[in-house]
Amino acid sequence: MELIDRFRAGDRRALARAITWVENGRPEAAELLKALYPLGGKAHVIGVTGPPGAGKSTLVDRMALGLRQRGQRVAIVAVDPSSPFSGGAILGDRIRMQRSLSDPGIYMRSLSSRGHVGGISQATGDVVAVLDAFGFDTVLVETVGAGQSEVEIVGLAHTIVVVAVPGLGDDIQAIKAGILEIGDIFAVNKADREGAERTVAEIEMMLDLGHMGEPGLNRWPAEGPLPGGPAGYQGLERLDPTGHHKDVDELPPGVTAPARPGGGAGAGGEGPGGAPTAPQGPGGRHGSVAPGGISWRPPVVKTVAKDGQGVEQLLDRCLEHLQFLRESGRWEARQREDAQARVQDLVARLVARRVLDRAAAAGDLPRLTEAVARREVDPYTAAEAILRRHFAEPPGRPEEPIS
Amino acid sequence: MEEKIRVLVAKLGLDAHDRGAKVIARAYRDAGFEVIYTGLFQRPEAVAEAAVQEDVDVVAVSSLAGAHLTLIPELIQQLRDRGVDDVLILAGGVIPEEDVPALLAHGVARVFGPGSDLDEIIAFTRENVRRRAWS
Numbered sequence: 001m002e003l004i005d006r007f008r009a010g011d012r013r014a015l016a017r018a019i020t021w022v023e024n025g026r027p028e029a030a031e032l033l034k035a036l037y038p039l040g041g042k043a044h045v046i047g048v049t050g051p052p053g054a055g056k057s058t059l060v061d062r063m064a065l066g067l068r069q070r071g072q073r074v075a076i077v078a079v080d081p082s083s084p085f086s087g088g089a090i091l092g093d094r095i096r097m098q099r100s101l102s103d104p105g106i107y108m109r110s111l112s113s114r115g116h117v118g119g120i121s122q123a124t125g126d127v128v129a130v131l132d133a134f135g136f137d138t139v140l141v142e143t144v145g146a147g148q149s150e151v152e153i154v155g156l157a158h159t160i161v162v163v164a165v166p167g168l169g170d171d172i173q174a175i176k177a178g179i180l181e182i183g184d185i186f187a188v189n190k191a192d193r194e195g196a197e198r199t200v201a202e203i204e205m206m207l208d209l210g211h212m213g214e215p216g217l218n219r220w221p222a223e224g225p226l227p228g229g230p231a232g233y234q235g236l237e238r239l240d241p242t243g244h245h246k247d248v249d250e251l252p253p254g255v256t257a258p259a260r261p262g263g264g265a266g267a268g269g270e271g272p273g274g275a276p277t278a279p280q281g282p283g284g285r286h287g288s289v290a291p292g293g294i295s296w297r298p299p300v301v302k303t304v305a306k307d308g309q310g311v312e313q314l315l316d317r318c319l320e321h322l323q324f325l326r327e328s329g330r331w332e333a334r335q336r337e338d339a340q341a342r343v344q345d346l347v348a349r350l351v352a353r354r355v356l357d358r359a360a361a362a363g364d365l366p367r368l369t370e371a372v373a374r375r376e377v378d379p380y381t382a383a384e385a386i387l388r389r390h391f392a393e394p395p396g397r398p399e400e401p402i403s
Numbered sequence: 404m405e406e407k408i409r410v411l412v413a414k415l416g417l418d419a420h421d422r423g424a425k426v427i428a429r430a431y432r433d434a435g436f437e438v439i440y441t442g443l444f445q446r447p448e449a450v451a452e453a454a455v456q457e458d459v460d461v462v463a464v465s466s467l468a469g470a471h472l473t474l475i476p477e478l479i480q481q482l483r484d485r486g487v488d489d490v491l492i493l494a495g496g497v498i499p500e501e502d503v504p505a506l507l508a509h510g511v512a513r514v515f516g517p518g519s520d521l522d523e524i525i526a527f528t529r530e531n532v533r534r535r536a537w538s
């Protein structure tokens with residue numbers, strides 16, 4: 001495919017077209033994703049989520065510039081909601097990203113949620129995979145303005161920044177159940193406004209409550225992300241017990257390792273500094289940690305995205321979180337979880353498409369759905385009938401695992 | 404997944420009249436298109452770069468401040484420099500009749516002046532987007 005050759009050669013138009021194909025689910029997209037898969041797996045994916053108007057785009061703009069200054073190549077993906085009436089969308093996040101978008105080392109793409117309700121679009125994962133394969137060091141993903149249920153970014157990003165704003169005490173309560181749980185880092189943006197300290201304190205308090213007795217439990221599903229959100233958390237006993245220290249070489253360019261166990265990392269910023277938190281024994285400020293384990297206690301950073309204040313600290317925390325993922329073994333665990341989720345998801349989709357296509361071609365699908373609509377048949381019976389007839393197992397079903 | 408038509412609605416230069424651009428953006432959205440709006444005061448090269456990154460089918464320029472004869476050809480040149488030759492370029496706003504031929508000669512497909520019918524704009528856009536090759 002000409003496109004793949006041009007993509008591999010670093011042609012940005014080819015990148016843009018590849019994303020279009022993936023977004024539209026073109027038949028060529030599967031070929032493309034297959035060809036690109038070996039190139040991926042390197043980018044740090046940072047999700048930025050929070051209520052509408054919190055300043056996500058403005059913050060992402062600043063973060064992208066800051067990462068550029070640290071020598072990284074940066075891609076931005078911003079998702080906006082589609083109109084439920086027309087399916088169209090107005091994608092306006094670029095308006096707030098003017099500073100970074102004049103930098104040729106930054107690529108930005110606006111996506112419509114296309115009817116999907118989880119805060120990102122169905123294709124966002126594949127779009128990120130394409131950007132990863134293109135060679136970006138960091139991919140920043142801005143979600144739709146989110147509340148309690150738009151948490152699908154969990155399955156996509158390695159590090160999640162939840163953006164909150166001052167003066168919305170009730171709002172914090174509202175997001176507590178949903179997006180507060182998924183934050184690895186909290187940015188209290190618009191800190192130029194009154195009430196920022198209080199918002200920081202409220203979030204800290206909720207984090208402390210959430211952490212009491214459960215140190216280091218963050219947001220990682222124990223058995224891979226299941227549809228519908230995290231099914232549990234990965235406990236400390238699953239962490240690399242040595243808590244061993246990776247070479248500084250492996251960090252993104254321009255980043256130095258923060259002071260490690262014993263020192264308490266990154267204390268220089270806003271709030272009580274970023275984790276990884278060194279083992280402190282019982283009674284540590286944010287709960288204790290199993291012997292030898294390291295945990296991540298989400299730091300809270302004040303930012304003023306409008307003028308860039310606090311953004312360097314925020315980026316430091318993001319990079320520390322990446323380091324934490326690597327050192328704790330969670331990065332690798334995550335690769336396996338993602339692989340499992342992807343394969344399961346694709347099998348489900350491929351099977352569904354094949355069965356439905358056959359059923360439609362045979363006329364069974366329209367006939368049965370019509371009967372269900374008239375309440376002559378119930379949907380379960382209809383689905384079972386379609387499976388019985390159109391989900392024939394192919395001959396020579398492998399007894400041996402596929403290698 | 405359906406192939407959505409993607410439109411970049413652009414305002415160039417110092418022109419601060421954005422009502423028309425917003426009306427057009429909304430009309431496209433309501434017709435099921437995906438609209439990327441980049442805001443006011445854009446340089447032609449920034450719009451061209453956005454068109455590349457967003458892989459749009461249509462670049463729709465709204466111009467009411469009289470700089471259309473310099474800024475629109477400049478934008479088209481910037482697109483060509485980036486190898487973009489498969490987008491539909493439309494212009495609208497306050498553009499005198501006598502300037503239209505020059506814009507068409509530069510590659511604008513059609514110019515829609517004040518009072519243009521939105522349905523007609525949508526229909527024209529739908530009929531004239533070029534389906535892109537590259538497979």
Ligand code: B12
Nearest residue numbers: 418419420421422423463465469495496515516517518519
């Ligand atoms: C409202 C208005 C303003 C408002 C703008 C508010 C805003 N946020 O948009 C304000 C008061 C801020 C303003 C300021 C000025 N304005 Co004024 N303004 C107008 C006015 C009266 C109406 C424009 C409008 O909003 N129309 C409604 C929208 C919906 O219509 P539209 O933009 O034409 O869009 C339609 C079509 O043209 C088409 N369309 C438009 N764009 C596109 C794009 C595509 C791709 C397509 C397909 C279609 C399309 O579809 C739309 C629906 O039919 C016009 C006069 C006029 N009759 O046009 C003057 C006018 C545009 N302004 C003018 C001037 C001179 C100015 C000022 C310089 C005045 C001054 N001396 O201070 C400033 C300049 C500000 C700046 N930096 O640009 C002149 C421009 C003259 C010129 N082009 O040479 C005009 C023509 C008035 C005149 N007759 O002198 N203005």
Ligand SMILES: Nc1nc2c(ncn2[C@@H]2O[C@H](COP(=O)(O)OP(=O)(O)OP(=O)(O)O)[C@@H](O)[C@H]2O)c(=O)[nH]1
Nearest residue numbers: 052053054055056057058096145189190304305306
């Ligand atoms: N006072 C103040 N305003 C800010 C700050 N950051 C962003 N804003 C303003 O907040 C408004 C919304 O900013 P955006 O960046 O568009 O917010 P968003 O969260 O991306 O919005 P959606 O994508 O619509 O959900 C804009 O007017 C910004 O200028 C800040 O630190 N302080």
Ligand SMILES: [Mg+2]
Nearest residue numbers: 056057093142
């Ligand atoms: Mg935004």
